[in-house]
Amino acid sequence: MNTNKQNPYRANSAQGPAQQGGFVSARPAQPRHAANPYSANACGAARPSTQNAVDYSRANYGSNMGGGKHGRGGKHGGSGKSRVWTIVLIVAAIVLAVSLGVLGVIGYGYWHGTKVYDDISATSGLAKEETALADMTVNWDALREQNEDIVGWVYMPGTSIDYPIVQGENDEEYLQKDFTGSTSGLVHKGTIFLSADNAGDFSDSNSFIYGHNMNDETMFAHILAMTDQATFDAARTFYILTPTQNYRCRTYALDVVKNTETNILQPNFADEAAMRSYMTARINDSAVGAPTDVDLASVTKLFTLITCGDDYANTRAVLCGGCVEQAAPANAE
Incomplete structure (x- = not known):
């Protein structure tokens, strides 16, 4: 902005x-x-x-x-310079006041956006401390009262990633619209959303979930930070929770690609061999050292989290996760 x-x-x-x-x-x-x-x-x-x-x-x-009175170095000459400096100071004061006002509005926008999602998190009733995957439940009815487009929840322990997932009519709808439907203000955090090309029940072999890379380290900003090896290694697990099934995922690669590299967006594969080939390609292109604790042969489902790169417009940071455990939640619908 x-x-x-x-x-x-x-x-x-x-x-x-x-x-x-x-x-x-x-x-x-x-x-x-x-x-x-x-x-x-x-x-x-x-x-x-x-x-x-x-x-x-x-x-x-x-x-x-x-x-004398009318000379260049006299009273009127000095008054002319004084008037110029007075005008300069007034203009500078106005510019400063406007700049501080704009910064205040932007700061408020970031604070308000964070508060909106803090309130939504409280509404969700997400049980995060449970040891069993099935016990990680969400109050889906309460969330649907605020937004009927809710399809899931993404949570990565040890990071700021803890948000509802929606699915819009297209992949532009929730770029600026937050979970409550608001698009007001100078700051637009949007909403974490599932690609419109994916099945809304996460039944595809590879589900793509998008979020903004915000300057206040919220939404999916942490994904780009994971291009640092230590940061990547510190948070390897994330959860995708849905009304019918919970998934525990382990990250196996982090690619930084051009926004035109659409071949990475493969929701389904011809067979298991094609999925293994896809995962191997992601590992080979990874910006960080790929871990060896994910058995590619045992992974049957993928979840891919995507955000903007440092230049926002030209690159994307793509965090690849493989599902290593799944279970129906205790309050499954």
Whole structure:
């Protein structure tokens, strides 16, 4: 988001009259025939001659221009500079106030977006501390009251990933719309969503789940952070919970690909051999060292989490997970 037209979101020394080319003070012009600029008349009064008056007037004018009331270095010249600096300071103050206002609105947008999903998490009643996969239950009825497009929940222990999953009419619907249906504000976290090309009940061999890479490390931002080996190794398990089935997944690769590389989006495979070939390709292209604790031959279902890369528009970070356990939840529908 570009708030100040440059980001997505970031002594003049006074010169004297002579230095500026202005007039300098001049002495009164001397008369042609007397040392005193004024000559005495018959009555004893001092009166300048016509030529002397002209010379004196010119000299006095020059004096005024050099440093007098109307000179460049005088009162009016200084007032002109003062007005310029006053205007500059006023403009700077306005720009600062507007910038702070925009930053405040953006900050509020991030805070509000986080609060929306914190409230939804509380509503879900997700039981995270249970040791048995079947005991990890979600209050689907409460979530449907807020959004009928709810199809699942994604949870990765030790990270910020803990969100409802929706499925829209297309893959653009929930890019800006949050779970409550709001698209207001300058910050749009959208909603984690299942690809419209996938079956809504997660029955495909490979389900693709998308989320934004947010600057406040929410939504799917952690996936891009997992391009660091230590970060990848620290959180290897994630859960996909649905009304009919729960899945525990282990990550086996993290690819960073161009957004035009659509061959990675394969929801189903011709046979098991084709799935193994797909997984091997993901491991070979992985940005981190692939773990060896996932038995590819035993994996029958894949879940792929996708977010934007560092440049947002041109690359995608693709976290590949294989289901290693599944069970019907205790409150299965």
